[in-house]
Amino acid sequence: MSSASSALPAPRTGAWPDRRPVAVMGAAGHTGRFVVRELVNRGASVVLVGRDRAKLEGLGALAPEAPLRVASTGDAASLDRALDGTSAVVNCAGPFLATALPVAQAALRARLPYLDVAAEQAVTAALFDTYDHRARAAGIVLAPSVAFYGALGDLLATAALGDWAEVDEVVLAYALDSWLPTLGSRLTGKSNAGQQLAYTEGKLVPFDYTPPEFPWEFPEPFGTQDAAPFATADQVTIPRHVRTPEVRAVMNLAPLRDVRDATTPEPVPADSSGRSAQTFLVEAAVRKGDETRRAVAGGRDIYAVTAPLVVEALARVLDGRARATGVVAVGEAFDAADFLRALTPGHLSRLDLPAA
Numbered sequence: 001m002s003s004a005s006s007a008l009p010a011p012r013t014g015a016w017p018d019r020r021p022v023a024v025m026g027a028a029g030h031t032g033r034f035v036v037r038e039l040v041n042r043g044a045s046v047v048l049v050g051r052d053r054a055k056l057e058g059l060g061a062l063a064p065e066a067p068l069r070v071a072s073t074g075d076a077a078s079l080d081r082a083l084d085g086t087s088a089v090v091n092c093a094g095p096f097l098a099t100a101l102p103v104a105q106a107a108l109r110a111r112l113p114y115l116d117v118a119a120e121q122a123v124t125a126a127l128f129d130t131y132d133h134r135a136r137a138a139g140i141v142l143a144p145s146v147a148f149y150g151a152l153g154d155l156l157a158t159a160a161l162g163d164w165a166e167v168d169e170v171v172l173a174y175a176l177d178s179w180l181p182t183l184g185s186r187l188t189g190k191s192n193a194g195q196q197l198a199y200t201e202g203k204l205v206p207f208d209y210t211p212p213e214f215p216w217e218f219p220e221p222f223g224t225q226d227a228a229p230f231a232t233a234d235q236v237t238i239p240r241h242v243r244t245p246e247v248r249a250v251m252n253l254a255p256l257r258d259v260r261d262a263t264t265p266e267p268v269p270a271d272s273s274g275r276s277a278q279t280f281l282v283e284a285a286v287r288k289g290d291e292t293r294r295a296v297a298g299g300r301d302i303y304a305v306t307a308p309l310v311v312e313a314l315a316r317v318l319d320g321r322a323r324a325t326g327v328v329a330v331g332e333a334f335d336a337a338d339f340l341r342a343l344t345p346g347h348l349s350r351l352d353l354p355a356a
Helices: 028-039 053-057 076-082 097-109 121-138 148-163 185-191 234-240 252-262 306-318 336-340
Strands: 022-025 046-050 066-069 090-092 115-118 139-144 169-176 197-200 204-205 213-216 224-229 248-254 279-288 291-300 351-352
Touching: 022 028, 022 076, 028 046, 028 185, 028 306, 046 053, 053 066, 053 291, 066 076, 076 097, 090 097, 090 306, 097 115, 097 121, 097 139, 097 185, 115 234, 121 139, 121 197, 121 234, 139 306, 148 169, 148 234, 148 279, 148 291, 148 306, 169 234, 169 252, 197 234, 197 248, 213 336, 224 252, 234 248, 248 252
Parallel strands: 022 046, 022 090, 046 066, 090 115, 115 139, 169 248
Antiparallel strands: 169 279, 197 204, 213 224, 224 248, 279 291, 291 351
């Protein structure tokens, strides 16, 4: 078991493994700003990419010397120009059902690593199914859903596995004290309506939108709360590298009610980093027969924590620590326990991992 303080980490200037800049697509968005800040804090230079130059110009305080490049997912040539001279692209431009495939194609043309922060299961599955062979042939990494939904649960489940190669089920339990959705989350919800998936009996199936509610015992401080099944990108990424017939996800009802309420406001910064006061806890439980192993992580702001997840993954791709090429899940590509520990102290206020 390990734990960490909630203080923000000091910038690690000079530690970045590649002098070429990182292209951040959707840099002016809510999550994109966190990603730009994290890259700069890690010592990386950036290229700010988006559809609206005026919005990109508004990022001057975050990266005052960064080039601005206007690009559209409907214009392949503009994407190619945006990636010229860069080391990798991080796609933060949602809804990803519209952006992920065109930006991934541009990365393949440029033979650059591609990482995104998509929560949409369908587009994550499409990247695996469509581009894995091409990315392997090119010897590059394409990593979808390197975000709170998609990476954190995957890493926790992988760390909990230990020496197990196969399990009977993986259960991911998400507890949030609230969920104030960004405009991007609202737009994603609309574009993704009716397309959620569940992973059961060894395959992805349509999500049941009328499941029963039930009490669920979350780790403290959340404790027992009413919960419901939840669709998350981890249910797409985990089965790509973990042999299991079941990947279930549940979430407490309070955040689900928030995100379904059209009057719920957007998140408000609560500190100088721009993080909101929202708190979260994620538990991964992997079961084999009668034995269950668990890993838990907690912190603040599901949007903000996406930035260190995707930036840490990119650093490991660029410095050669990725274990595989092609379209990969983070739990497959990296040492999961080591990766999670790298996020503490600062980005995770709690990390409980099984003993080695």
